[in-house]
Amino acid sequence: MEAVLFYLFGALLLGGAIAAMTSRSAVAAVVWLIFAFVNAAGIYALLAAPVLAILQILIYAGAIMVLFLFVVMMLQGPTLKSELKSIGDRKWWLPVGAVLVALLNWMHGVSLEGFTNDAPAGFGEIKGVAELLLNKYMITFEMISLVLLVAIIGAVALASNKKGMPW
Amino acid sequence: MTANLMAILPYLVLAGGALLVMLVDSFVKSMRKDHLSNLSLLVLLGSLVAQQFTQQYSSDLFAGLLATSKFTFYMNTLFVAIALLTVNYASSLYSRSSSFSSEFYPLILLATLGMCLMAAATDMLVLFIAIEMMSMAVYLMVAGNRKSIKSVEAGFKYLILGAFASAILLMGMALLYGQTGSTLYSSFAAVSSSGGLMTSLAVGLLLIGFGFKIAMVPFHMWTPDVYDGAPSHITGFMATGVKAAAMAAMIRIVWVLIPQVSVVWAPLIGVLAVLTMTIGNLVALAQSNIKRMLAWSSIAHAGYLLLGLMTLLKPTSDSAVLSVVADNAGGALLFYLLAYAVMNLGAFGIISYLAKNRGEEADNIERYAGLSRTRPLVAASLAIFMFSLAGIPPTIGFAGKFYIFEGVVKAGMIPLAIWGVVNSLLSAYYYLRIIIVMYMKDPEESSYKGSSWETAFATSVLAIISVLLGVIPAPIRDVAVAAFKSLGQSG
Structure with a gap:
């Protein structure tokens, strides 16, 4: 059950993040980012950190991103849509991303010596x-x-x- | 809890005073806002008085988050004195320009509180919040002169780079927390002293974070622009207060973490100290703007301070010798912070004093021509501060440098001491140039005249202190050594 939820939230989080990067409208990008943050909150909840999950939704998805949204809309909402180049147009980031994923995979294998493992009860x-x-x-x-x-x-x-x- | 609150009474006075000033500002309407500056001076004096009454030192306030000792007593007195002078400069500037900003007063009180808490912190969490409290207030004060593009630019630059430095510092703290599960300094003693990768990384990041605050090469690039752009009295506050507070926090961390820190810091700080003083002094030679010149000189002085810190890190096999050397070196560092504050605040006070029109800054060295004839007292004071900054006896700057270099020699790092002395000689050129301009050139139409007796009085007092403590530095130095000793044995 936990694994199913983890992969569900993880997939939605990744999807939201990719949509935020590739979306051509700044407003839509911010809304996708909110979606991604809510899913990150889901993962926190699965990691037995309910407070962090609630704060993530209240502060990041709620307050900070709404602030972003207001700034984007007030500053240049109408003009941005046509001018903004989507990051999807640039192909150079694909190898960079691949390197980052490889790095992440490598770090997964490294044991973090010295760090305390278990969270207290x-x-x-x-x-x-x-x-x-x-x-x-x-x-x-x-x-x-x-x-x-x-x-x-x-x-x-x-x-x-x-x-x-x-x- | 009551005992805890009694022990932090000086801090409470500052915090409450800031709130009181804000309330008075909104409820008492007056065209002249002298009452705010007088009230701020009262609050600062009040915190000094409160400190006299709370001398039962305790190392374990609020479950070990804060510690008061002779060390915090010494540092608090220094910070509050710096703030007192800055408020004095500001209020005389305001009455000359007949323009007041009431927001300045709560900001400077809270910045002072942040500094005092930095010196008292024995927990990373408290330290970080205190740094932010001080930094945010200083960012704002730097950008205070909104009419001036330079001031706003300086504020913005300082904000961006300061936030960056805070993030790096926080990363270092997080790595230390990751290894111990606690943010208390005392718990870090358990961290492996063999210099594991994580420990090295963590203390390295801490050094970078503090390096920004004390303007250590290569994290000094913001200094000239910010010192130049900020109003002069704020520059004086930054150069002395912020540097002293960051140094106090560094001393405390070094003293707890010597085995862990020295693996990474000892070789690094030696190199960085040499680089910092050399680059600071070399670039200062070429400046024609006195504020930029003092900014580069403050970088050079950060180098001397780092030399002093280096002596604390020097590993010695004989622990008895080590503790004596370290006590003297720590006392020298604290004394130097005081000396630097006296001479630098004096210099910036005079720069602030000479600015006549609102928003103008008396920063062109050429226009100091003939000051000895138009304003003999002020010129004499400035000359004393320049002699002192150059480290020429009998001034407090000489005494400060002497103690630092003495410590370096005793720790057996003679080449470093020689290099420090060579740097002092180099710096004499640009400090003495100002004296030559003031005394050897005739006054011109464009020369600065200046006015306001409060600032002139305050800087004259500072000049007298510079000479007095230059002649008999020993009593204050003993106080500084006692203050350092009160930090207790390391590790």
Whole structure:
């Protein structure tokens, strides 16, 4: 059952990625990428990482790709379709891809010495993540909120139309 | 938990202060925004005071994520002092140009917080977030002068290359995490010290990531453009604060990971230190723009710092000798960070002071002609900073270099020390050229005049400190050695 699902998600993920690369419309490419990300989330779920799967859908497929979509559509949606050259027109990437696949195949055989193999029990569950985030890593959690605050201040400062602000 | 919070009170003051400044900015309406700069100065002073009250050092805060010690005390004081001066320069610039950007204040407070946390981090996760907190704020401050194409270009360049460096750093951290299953520095001691492929790769990537931040050759290419494009007082903040923070984090990592790191770093850092100071000094010779000249000189100074780091990595069979040599070398490094901050902040303060019109930068060396007659005090201060940067006694720059080279010699790397001294001699040419222009040439119509007594006062104080600590550096140096010792024994 797991193997069937893995190959299903894997095939859809690959198909989505190829469609994203070869599609001539930037908007369609982004939509295909979202499709690929959702399937990647399926593979995460199969790997017993439900939180990662949920975050993948919420953040990558949801927030980030929607942002991409808006940027693409706002910037040059109408003109892009005719001008964009599809990567499918270029044949040189085929040998490059073949080399990458060969490399991947080789890496599959290499044993990663020194790396710890087994995930601890309960790894990747929401409960575990929440406990880490709000207990052990509370301080980093708060620090990240300050990093985001810096980003917000910067976005507002750079985008605001106030006249001249040399600092 | 309460004990943890008490111990990080100085950091909380900075974070809370940044929020307070933002709130005050939106609720208190005033045409002159002096109250924001005064409030920021109060917050910075407050964090220094809070630090005095939280002197029960602990190496195990928040389950080992942070550690406070004499080391963090020393570094925090340095960072906060740098921020204090930068705020002073900024506010005097604002009152001259009668144009204010209230966003500057929370950004500089948060950048300072990021630096302090970098020095206190004993966990890769905390370190990375702290680096990002500092870097993001600095990217923004560099691009702050939006009217100037150069400033925006500098901000963008720094952002792209900085993000790239962060990614490389993160990859190194991920590889270390992959081998230990923990992000704590202390757990890395268990990593194989024979220099397995993964360990070598990981610490190599860490070196590249930090190399970007301290402007180490060959990851220095952004430095001249960014230092030149950013407003002068921000350049001063970057050159001193960011470099010191990255160096503090490197010292901590080196000190935990000496056996693992030295396999890769020791030979590399020796070569890179020589390259960094030589290239920095050679290119600085040809600059006619003082900010670019100081940018290349800051690359050269990164080379001297790397020499100091090299002495920490030097493997010795006699552990008693090693620890004495290492304590002195570590103390020399920390002292050098302070010395570099004093003289560089002074120089950039004067560059910021001489800019008269909004958005203008006093960066053309030729236009410093006759400054000794129009502004004798400022010219004298700048001359002291240049002597100090060149490492001429009796200035703090000489004392700093002396301690670094002394450490290098004691560690038995005499050729490196000689090369460092040769470089110092080389650098004297371009530092002294500024003094010649100021003192030997007549003032011209286009010469910079400058105004604003706050900056002139602050730089004069820095000049006095430069000479004072150049004459009697020992007390501060003892503090620096004690600060380094508080990191504890390695491995």
